[in-house]
Amino acid sequence: MTKTSTLLAAVAGLTMAAVAPVSAETSDKRIALSNNYAGNSWRQAMLESWSKVGDAAVAEGAVAAADAFTTSENQATEQAAQIQNMILQGYDAIVINAASPTAINGAVREACDAGIVVVSFDGIVTEPCAWRIAIDFRQMGRDQITYLNERYPDGGNLLEIRGLAGVFVDDEISAGIHEAAADSKFEIVGSVHGDWAQDVAQRAVAGILPSLPEITAVVTQGGDGYGAAQAFAATDRSMPTIVMGNRQDELAWWAEQKAANGYQTTSLSIAPGVSTLAFWVAQQILDGQEVAKDLSVPMLRVQQDELDAALEATPEGSVANVEYSRDDAIAVIEASQ
Amino acid sequence: MMMKPDTSNPVAGTSPNLLVATIRKPWIWSYLAALLAFLATMVLSGGQGALSLLYAALTFASFSVMVGIGQMFVITLGPGNVDLSIPATMTLVATLSLKFMGSEAGLILPGFLIALIVGLGCGMFNFALILLLRIPPIIATLSSSFLYQSLAIWSNRGLRIKPPEPLAEFSTSGVLGLPNLALVALLLAGLAWVVLERAVVGRWVLAIGQNLRAAQLSGVPVHAVRFCVYVGSALLAAVTGFLLASFSGGANLNMGAEFMLMSIAVVVIGGSSIAGGNSNVPGIWGAALFMFLLVSMLNSYGLGAGVRLVLTGIIIVTVVIVASKRKHSA
Incomplete structure (x- = not known):
């Protein structure tokens, strides 16, 4: 076709x-x-x-x-x-x-x-x-922690959602997250593989949550934030700050939460x-x-004040x-x- | 605590003995494995979160159970029979039905009908390839899955449409402490058990799996039975795809990917024979719970992805070996 x-x-x-x-x-x-x-x-x-x-x-x-x-x-x-x-x-x-x-x-x-x-x-x-147009995936990981450091200067517990095991991109983003987290007051208390898919992320998070302490924030790799939110919503835990990955459903959920309770986060992806x-x-x-x-x-980064514009510009079900x-x-x- | 000496030596095909055989079938091992994984996770968390882990396990196992039942009947048909089009069928059904419903609550019933019709179409197409073109089932279902996947891509270009609110509500909530999805999967498993163990069709499926030629000669309507089995597998994949998309907030082009292996794994770990002709339904539930709890346990212990995958492999092989040892001795 x-x-x-x-x-x-x-x-x-x-x-x-x-x-x-x-x-x-x-x-x-x-x-x-x-x-x-x-x-x-x-x-x-x-x-x-x-x-x-x-x-x-x-x-x-x-x-x-x-x-x-x-x-x-x-x-x-x-x-x-x-x-x-x-x-x-x-x-x-x-x-x-x-x-x-x-x-x-x-x-x-x-x-x-x-x-x-x-x-x-x-x-x-x-x-x-060959020419290479590379994305600094390690920086993408570090940026997430930088944002969270600003939000929570006292640190807290992090849950990491990784991508597909064995893929270069997954290793790089995760290395960036761990590097930056080591220099911060955050502690990564759990790490699961969500395969960059909402439903896999949702299942993995639902499975590990019962054994985890209070979670302050969730660091992700893109495409898994909404699944994580669903998994948290199914429990009686309070909703952590979930870093999003520019998917329209993630942005829509964020906008919904923002309207309901002033939820703040950031979103980044290529x-x-x-x-x-x-x-x-x-x-x-x-x-x-x-x-x-x-x-x-x-x-491509979507900040709190750019959310409405980004959401409007993104076709339903697609990605910014x-x-x-x-x-x-x-x-x-x-x-x- | 190991196996008791088994003196009854059941013969397949005679019903009281088959009942005994069912009770002694190795599905108990998958439950035992699930229980161990559960306890190991609880040791780590100090018993905290037991209920929510159980609830999550029941929820997510439901999907594996539903596709697993369909796959079990297919595998029971004997060597070479397997349905590899389950992931693509799920994706196609979910994409088309969610697109049709377009988040409108009033269209849930017609949307579900569309899901069933698309599933029916997929199953009939699979079987047409197998019967009319005489393509081996593995090749037929694999190649048709390319077709379904391409149709799914073409029909909606990977856009994720939200399920109607009541449907999302239904698939994420529960009654009496049990997730609705688990109730649906339990109901389907109950039906499958009746069909396999109590209905003549189930006998026919087992007979075909044990010896196709003998079944044919003894008057079993072989083609009709195989048709029903393949269509049934596609229909179950359709229902699963519909519910999974409703549960996780929309259809994804890669949403079915892991159910290719999962559907086969739950059948084998549940103690059904991969060579066909000898299957059981309860094992599928045990195996599905085990698969979820195993991953949760390894995640909770914070092992790296490499170790996690190696351990998953080793544990699955161990369970299968233990289960099949038991079966041979029975």
Whole structure:
């Protein structure tokens, strides 16, 4: 379905590009997105942002094509084969959200050798010839404790909800949380894996709560705050400060609590629109700009006073998002130099 | 305290002996394991929170029980029979029915009907692949699950729609100290027990699992029974998906993921034979409670994820070995 519709969009875009006046050096360049997974709302928003920005770029003649391809099985071998196909199809740049930081390096190398620009983001690759748009996940962990330090200068007990065991992102965020917590008055009294899913987080929290003391705050990794809130609501405990992850249901719950009892917290995650930043970075490289191999993107943060605006801008059931423009990409590139 | 010498040597197929066999079946081990996990957690917390842990265990075990019952009947059909489309069916049903209801309280009943119809469709499609195209069940249900998952993605793009308020209220509350979900799962387990142990259909399922050819020759309507079993599994997955989405505040594209292994694990740990032809319902409840309490216990002891997964594996293997030893000696 996705492939057909992106193909149609690409065909439509091509025809439009043929009509529209040429406006950039890259107007005949074709960019492909190689995506390893589409099975959650974050990835869906990511793909949507890509096609929105990509189609517009094609329409205005910035590039000739911005096609998105997603593998069905979330496996490195499958993605490597997909990248090889893209090389054969003659794309000028490949933007990758990788299934593994190392396992598709061979295919990435082949692409580089064929003169193709490879930009990885979110799930980055370690192959030196590729560009990396990395997110400082460790900082994301530290930021949560920094916020809680301000809220509770006397510290307290923390419950940590982690992501999927064995995944690099989970280790990094958790390391950041533990690092910062060691320097604070907070103590992490419990840690569970919520697999970045509300229902798994809810079950894990419900299971560990009976054996825990009073909890001051819950640190999370995104996508699990609402589940934690549900688990707490099912007991007679008082609601702790749960750090949210920008999902619409989390923001909606927060707004509800805020209206009812002045509940305060913060929310942070990566915007799915980071795919559009990668798109513009690839375009800039194709345009001949000098770009450092390692770039970083800022977190998308929602504070107490921005809650209502963020909630309004987020489609129901989706995740808070920003789409990046060419100027944003240029700013990020300049900041790294 | 170990096993008493067993002299009755029950023969499957004759009903008084089967009753004896049922009582002596190894499902007792899953309850024992659940009790140990519960006590170990209580030792840590000093007995505090016992009731709320039990309540949580009953709530979350209900989901595993409901899909486990469907999977049990499928597995009972004999080697090669397993329903891998349960997670995708749950996701598709939950996505479509919650989208249809759109948080409107008035649409709960039609929404539930849609859930059942979609489940029915999934089950019939699975069985059509198996019977008409002669695809082995593992491949058939795995490939159809790609289809269901894609339909779920396509139909709602991963957007999470809240369940209607009364439905969310129903699935998160309880009566007489028991969660409503557990009551639903208990009711379904009771029905499954009657079907398996008391109805002729249950006999047919067991007969097919023990020897397909013999069952066929003795006049068992093999195709009709297998059809009912696969459709039943899909329907149970549908009900579970509907309730899980109502319980956790909306459908997720990855909401069913862990029920692939969980549905098989509760059947095996509960003491049913993975080779088919020999199953029991009570074990599913024991195993589902055990799976929840085990993870809670390891979490409470604050072990790292690696140790936790290794221990989970070792403990599950141990329970299965102990349970099957008992069965062979029986």
